[in-house]
Amino acid sequence: MEKRNDGRLKLYVEDAGEQLNDVERQLLELESDVDAPDKDVLNDIFRCMHTIKGGGDFLGLTNITKLAHAAEDILEQLRSESRMLSKLDVERLLAAVDELKRLLADPEGSEDFDISALVLSLRDEDASQHTEPAKVDLNAGRNIKLGIPGTPDLFQVETDHLETWQQSEFNLFIVERTASDNEIERELLSGVEEVGYLVESDDKHILFRTVLSRTLTLKYLELSPSKLYGLRDQVGDLSESATFHPVGDQQLGKRSVHQPKPSESEIESVKKITNETANASSIRVNVSVLDDLMNLAGELVLTRNQLNQSVTNGDSQAINMAAQRLDTVTSELQESIMSTRMQPVSVVLDHFHRMTRDMSRKMGKHVRLVTKGEDVELDKSIIENIGDPLTHLVRNAIDHGIETVARRLEQGKDAEGTITIYARHEAGHVIIEVVDDGAGISSEKLTAKAIERGFIDQQTADQMSERDLLRLIFLPGFSTAEHLTDISGRGVGMDVVFTNLQRLGGSVDVDTVIGKGTKFRIKLPLTLTIVPSLLVSTQGESFAIPQVNLVELVRLSGDQKNRIEFVGDTAILRRRGQLLPIVWLHALFGMDTSAADAERRCDNIVVVASGDFHYGIAVEELTDSEEIVVKPLGAHLRSCREYAGATILGDGKAALILDVTGIADVAKLAEVTEAELEVADHVDRLLKKNGDEEKLLVLENAEDAYFAVQLAYVNRIERVPTSSLQLVGNKEVIKYRGGVLQVFRLEAGLNVSPIAETSSIFLIIFHMMGREVGLVVSNIIDVVDAASEVDRNTFLQTGVSGSTLINDRICLLLDTFALVKHLDPSLNADDPVQKNQNPASGLPATSARKTVLVVEDSVFFQDRLSELLQEMDSEVLLAEDGQAGWEMLDACKTPVDVVLMDVEMPRMNGLELTRRMRSDARFQTLPIVMLTSLAKESDIESGKAAGANDYLVKMDPEMVKQTVLKHFSAQSEARFVA
């Protein structure tokens, strides 16, 4: 191809591509009514093929021309009625369309494709008789002869096909043609097409496959039993070679029909085409839109002149007018430009016809696809991205929704299932519905599966609404198909639909009636690039929240602020019977919270919706409502899920757009139930009554079995249904706050009566070995002052440090840490912080041992230093890098006396950690000893500059010891003085 033809070639390829899409759609239309083809449609198809042929010829694309010519020949015969349209013809023409598309995808290399076989099949010619040798496809399966008693080789079928059919549980039948009576013939043929698929036929016999049983087939076709030969019995197991007759590849093609074999890859290719079309690099724009744009551009120039002039003259009134005009022109210009980006949904929908046809054939189902509202327009960016989710939905509908023909007939439904895709505008959004009239989704099956997979438990399931249950299918790793098939149901899919649509700012809902069908309802914004948003600010920082996510705005007046309740750390606002978790923007973003009134100033709550989940974002100010232009964030910020992008404000500054779904995830917000709130209140009251941490929490496990734990060690108290406890291996666990919490029962480790049988239990949650564990008790009795008299002998056992009398009851003082360790020794293993917890006894620890935090990434040095420090009888906390060290310091309740740290560490190095500690009031005077292998003068300088007290060369044990001791003693003195 010469270079100068490039532009022309591109035009041709685009144009021919569009024409082929039309042809494909029209062929499918013809296929639905082969007996009475619409002449206009035939004419249209003919014209398209003719154009493609002509263009190809002009550009010297021989193969394309040849193929289009062969197709045109068939169409000519059909058009002139010298040939009756058959399903086979449609099949061949579709094959030609597919091949043409492939050729057009690479016009330059199109001459290298071998299209001879296809051209021959289009010409009804037998490949083997042709002088050109038929291409031998080494991958093609062998052929099998099929026949009836007496004539064993009536037909030939590829073994591949047979296998596929067998897997899909097709029965093969040969039916004897009765008479030459056309009427009956036609009835028989159409009957065969209704119950299954015609595989091959000659003048005496018809070979077809169907999912129906022999009896049903006989009934349906109204045949006498002697005319119908069941081949399935004869073929039987394919490995039995005696029942069929393989022939060589050379004879391939002889009367063997080109059989469609839609494979996964073929369906993938349909998908690819969908995407390719949608992602086309050029789009068509109506000339009138271009004219509009030109006019507006003209007006823009005029307005600019006006503005320039009035600025020069200093005429403020004129400036105002010009500004107003500019505003109007800009809006109009924006609208017009947006409209050039709008594309009809048909771009995507058109491809589903073919996909449905091919897939349903493969599945042995009869499915008709109806599309409505193809003219509805959406922004290019959305069109590009709805292909995938819609493909998933349609696939699912065909695979799981629509039943097999037999099942449908049994239920008195039409043999043919219908899938409707319906697009329409609704209140500023575009709604796309994918409706099938199939089996529907059984919420019971869904629930069972969800429980089996551990997504929910029975109790939760009982409390969930039908709608919520249905939404379970959008969870990752969920599939409703009992068997996984290669078309859909690989357990991915629905969650992909969900996340894809959510990314587009859309949502999806599902509605189903058992036996009647399923409806997926997708809601999409018209465009993604310009979105109306609410601008909010906190501590002078502005953020945009897309209007689509807004539910309402709530302003808290003074007394309402007291109505905020707490469940654990989550703040809850009660709003019209709804419990809304609240997240403070300044807290989420780690802004300056030291300002005492930081929280008080945030009296505006923006209630947002992330799917069905509503929550509030507390901000200081609501600034404005504005249409903002969405700009993507760079690669370095991709991990920040709090943001959906950025925009540029009127003052030219960049502002971030909040992603409400991301924020809910990051802030770990979850729906809160009344029950949870109630427990929280109860515990709250107990704690308020005695706010001091030097208290004991009194628990009841069984009647008259009382225990007490140090309140200071309790992280949280929760009430959960007893049924939510699960045994995994030999451990008892509960799903808790998005993770798994291991729980322990008192009776497992102590010689006490087992827990009373109730429907719900209390979990006392502790921090232990860097994670949380729960202790199961049946009730919380009270919070009391620490016991004065403790009997350390009578009830002593592992996990109990003594007993005391509280309100005339004998309470066992629990040493929870010892108890848990005793129950699950594995909790000790491989835990970097194992040595950090001073085992909590029921009484406050009195040890005066020193605690040293070792921040070191090398295990070797960790061990050496631990040894060294333990020799000195001090507690050792280990952190593998600066970040971990900081987290430990930040969270740890145990005071640390000295920090030993390495300098070079991943994530956060020693210098950074030191600086960080020094900038925090809590650690300003905490002694820091830096250990490193580098001891250049400049290194020591920078270490000291960062705030380290000492800088030591690593593994000079004596030196390390001395230095640490020095700090210990210095501290003791300081304490003494204090």
Next chain:
Amino acid sequence: MSQEITELALFRIGSDAYGIDIDHIQEIDRSLSFTKVFNADKSIKGVINLRGQIVTIIDLRQKFAYQEKPVDPLNRIIIVKFNNEVVGLLVDAMEDIIAYDPSKRDSRSAKREGIDQDFFAGIYKLDKELVIIIDVERVLKTDGELING
């Protein structure tokens, strides 16, 4: 750095001189009104609006483990192209642009306590001091991203 450097742009962080291959540079920007991106990596100073484009600004001071320092008017942003994206590098000050003389390249490799040695492509000798040449691609590489060479 696979391609031959022709010119080096010199900049300063603290008292140290650094150099960057001029071919990487799109422009030098002096607008210093950053929009802070909360919860982002600490080496990210924020984002700016560069003629309608949102550009992420990496604080080289932070990235190269220098002590934090408030932004002053001498600070500049070196705008570089990276993976089809425009990214800004915040430096203390821009200095000079010099012709690159391969013979002045020092064979030693540059090191700085506490940061990834890969950030540096080498050392370049000037009359009065040594200049550390930075490897822009490695400095800008995001997690989980592998780069060649």
